[in-house]
Amino acid sequence: MARDKAKPGSIPRQKMPEQSPLARVATFSEVALGLAPDIAHLESERCLMCKKPTCIEGCPVSIDIPSFIQRVVNDDLEGAARVLFESNALPAICGRVCPQEDQCESVCVLGKKFEPVAIGRLERFVADYVRENGLDLLPNPGQATGHKVAIIGSGPAGLSAAGELAKLGHAVTIFEALHKPGGVLVYGIPEFRLPKDIVAQEIDNLRKLGVEIETNVVIGRTVLVDELFAEEGFDAVFIGTGAGLPYFLDIPGEDLNGVCSANEFLTRVNLMKAYDFPNVDTPVHVGNNVTVIGGGNTALDAARTALRLKPEKVSLVYRRSREEMPGRAEEIHHAEEEGVDFQMLTNPVRFIDNGEGWLAGMECVRMELGEPDDSGRRRPIPIEGSNFVIHCETAVVAVGNGANQIVASTTPGLDTGRHGNIVADEETGATSRDGVFAGGDIVTGAATVILAMGAGKKAAATVHQYLLTLDGGATENGAAEITSPG
């Protein structure tokens, strides 16, 4: 179809159809329903097809955005998908969970005068089209090189590294500690934002590429990194173990029954399906009043998950103001629509015992914002005498995650940084150990799905180079192979 030369900005940004707040809090099914084909087409027409597409610079994996959107304009959805897959192995996932408002869409040229192109929604539209129509766009596994690569962790970093390496013909095995692969995509991010069958399908695709997945293997306990090399015959190892160690507040009463980390709360509900208790065996504790502490995606997910377990009230306590909340704008909005009670500029000081060891409430203090701190955000300062109590029987602590030490502490010569993160080169994933590479949250600290994927992909390229040097040279050819996408 020829492109109508619509005047820039004459078409408004198309809205994502969603379940109504009332309907959706009654279920765990996905909130955002996806663009209808005609709406997606209309949205694609908004793109200016810029000569200097700044959107691409805003994308952590440099998707050729105008090129895929042009194909949507031309109704060539399969072609559009091929463009996406060149740079992003998991577009159905990224189209749903990427913070586009801080990435591609924040620098979209159209966005300077009008609202930016809804790039994320289009990405999801294209990826869903491929999925729902069962189109087989899978690349073929490369010709077998005879090299074995071990991937530790099956989150986005590990999955993308595995896919890239399988495409290059290496024999890839992913080792996952839990019984189900996917990392935060399965145990953290809830069904209503990212349906689990989408994740399962992406993982199936990897299996079709020849990637082996071994669950229930905790590297550092079940098998050591050194044993992967010496006994299991692997030539290289990629570590993508994520930021999975929950921080607590370290305030009085944190060991009361009713207080848990967001990781525990979300794992019980998402991975163990506790929403279906007693049809499944894992329970979750939800009192009449639930308070979540934190302002990131994890806190928002915990609050909205809690809402769906039908307490009377869910509050979200955050020590800075709404503008500083690190969670995605869209999800903050969703949480508010669904009825989460936002208590901004509020910090807990202690958990209150009901006299029998159970949580009865949380004493909080109001905060005001002072001078900017290291992070550039204004530092919250307690207002003296402003203490008050929020009544609650469940408190979910979502104040961040640190690095798990199981792999680092059992791998001699693997350097870690100040916060226990594995030290790895941002561009190459190389660590202090020969043949060992790392990427994703275990290196950067808690970040995003797309950054973890990007890190896995970059590291895969280096791993490939490394394997070629093991063969005794020919790295130039290798370089050419890596940079040609597909």
Add this chain to the structure above:
Amino acid sequence: MYKIVEKRTLAPLTTWFLVEAPLVAKRHKPGQFVLVRVCEGGERFPLTIVDSDKETGTIALVSQEVGKSTGLLAKVEEGEFLLDVAGPLGKPTDIHQFGRVVCVAGGIGAAPLFPIARGMKNVGNDVTVILGARNEELMILREELETVCHALRIATDDGSVGFHGFVSQLLDERIQSGESYDHAVAIGPLPMMEAVCKVTGKYNIPTIVSLNPVMVDGTGMCGGCRVKVHGETLFACVDGPEFDGLGVDFASLSHRLKMYHKQEQCSLQRVAKEGA
């Protein structure tokens, strides 16, 4: 899938399993545990590895039926499979030459204590095992423990065999009558471990206990297993499960173990009703 190659009843509601899990068997050290999921929809729950054989690739587990999940496990027969077995998890027991070591087991605690006593003996310690149970019928692994220590002492709450009273009382009596110990390991129900620590604390005997908080992932990811030791919050699955018993906040842990009591009862009632 992890095959049950052998199954035996040790005492009422207490079953011994030999499970095929070659990777776990290969790296297992005393003090470590596995997380088990019996079937789809099942909980992840921890069981201590009682023994392992690298050659045959098997591990031994002993489970006491106390609720839905351990009840489900008890129904799995020889030749059938467990869906998930992950491990070996947790830090191994600190086993070295202490001198005179006393290992105190209460009830099901005899199972996790077995590999520890054996390890302690193998490195040249003089090992005394004090084995206790509510009554003779419930006492498990008596013969096995006999082979891994220099002296085995028995106590039952009802006096049906051995000393009439708690293991902690027997321990206190032995010490008062002149036995001395350089190191103690106590595993069993929380009140029993606490009581042993009261005794050993009196005589300044360093004492290791193995804690059993509710776990989910077993890898340090959820913090559900947090315990307080010497005022510090630690994760039992990665920092433990063994800790300095003289610093453990037993009251807090015993309370935290009741967190899901209502739901556990509900699960059990459903089992009783539906027989499923």
